[in-house]
Amino acid sequence: MRKERLDRLLVQRKLVRSREEGRRLIMAGQVRVDGQVVDRPATRVPTSAEVTLVQRPRYVSRGGIKLEAALQQFRLDVTGMVCADVGASTGGFTDCLLQHGAARVYAIDVGYGQLAWKLRRDPRVVVMERVNARYLESLPEPVDLVTVDVSFISLRLILPQVRRWLKPNGHLIPLIKPQFEAGPRHVGKGGIVKDPAVHRRVLRELLTWAQATGWETVGLMVSPITGATGNVEFLAHLKPARNGGGSSRPAVETWIEAVTGSRSDAEAAD
Incomplete structure (x- = not known):
């Protein structure tokens, strides 16, 4: 099963504009993988996993x-x-x-x-x-x-x-x-x-x-x-x-x- 870093996967799926933005969202608890919050940007997840944003953050950074x-x-x-x-x-x-x-x-x-x-x-x-x-x-x-x-x-x-x-x-x-x-x-x-x-x-x-x-x-x-x-x-x-x-x-x-x-x-x- 192929896996990828979560911050990279967010960019690949065009859910964020950059890895830095993805990292901020992940650390803020705004990213779910198969329904579970994952808060480490380096976490490797299956490329087939369902990845969703809980909500768009109100501000450009935490x-x-x-x-x-x-x-x-x-x-x-x-x-x-x-x-x-x-x-x-x-x-x-x-x-x-x-x-x-x-x-x-x-x-x-x-x-x-x-x-x-x-x-x-x-x-x-x-x-x-x-x-x-x-x-x-x-x-x-x-x-x-x-x-x-x-x-x-x-x-x-x-x-x-x-x-x-x-x-x-x-x-x-x-x-x-x-x-x-x-x-x-x-x-x-x-x-x-x-x-x-x-x-x-x-x-x-x-x-x-x-x-x-x-x-x-x-x-x-x-x-x-x-x-x-x-x-x-x-x-x-x-x-x-x-x-x-x-x-x-x-x-x-x-x-x-x-x-x-x-x-x-x-x-x-x-």
């Missing part, structure tokens, strides 16, 4: 699902807002912002050619490719909201610059990825961070740093879906602090405990 949950959780209405999406990549966050009424989105990415075609041709999207946000001093206009989804770099290297772009009453929603914040010795096989204590430490250190640099934490949540490799991720809602002061340490701890549970005795002693 990132849109994460941001949509954050907008709902943080009760943030982006209608009419001017936004910046750092680490736009395929455009999941950008797509989500537009579908929720954003007036304009600056789609910023250090890479090139990744943004979905439907977004690239949308007049509300300002495509800023081959742009490193770390060194971007300003945007053509102040923005109401910045979203950040970056990999292989700490948010601490991005957030100071982002502050320059925001209106005084603006909002920041960063996707916090423990595997890029924890340090190599805390990252396990396959780049996975499984220890809840490490998750809490990452959140504590990052949000305490944000507090010290003039950000106020007004929301924190666990992402409704994991990252591409299975990592638990978090989304925060930050705002420029009034009078230069950020969230207090107890306030930060309250947010962290609300989403991750109580600390261990060892953590409490830190």
Whole structure:
């Protein structure tokens, strides 16, 4: 019986435009093989199998699902807002912002050619490719909201610059990825961070740093879906602090405990 990788089979049957699109759908649980959900792109299935899509995804990538949950959780209405999406990549966050009424989105990415075609041709999207946000001093206009989804770099290297772009009453929603914040010795096989204590430490250190640099934490949540490799991720809602002061340490701890549970005795002693 001849078999083929599921992501390749989706392309061969013209159910998707590319293997990358197929991979995203498979990992999102949107593909069934003979009636059963298969969530690994490399799974080899019989070429005679019935392969169906559960439904077309609402956004061009899984990132849109994460941001949509954050907008709902943080009760943030982006209608009419001017936004910046750092680490736009395929455009999941950008797509989500537009579908929720954003007036304009600056789609910023250090890479090139990744943004979905439907977004690239949308007049509300300002495509800023081959742009490193770390060194971007300003945007053509102040923005109401910045979203950040970056990999292989700490948010601490991005957030100071982002502050320059925001209106005084603006909002920041960063996707916090423990595997890029924890340090190599805390990252396990396959780049996975499984220890809840490490998750809490990452959140504590990052949000305490944000507090010290003039950000106020007004929301924190666990992402409704994991990252591409299975990592638990978090989304925060930050705002420029009034009078230069950020969230207090107890306030930060309250947010962290609300989403991750109580600390261990060892953590409490830190």
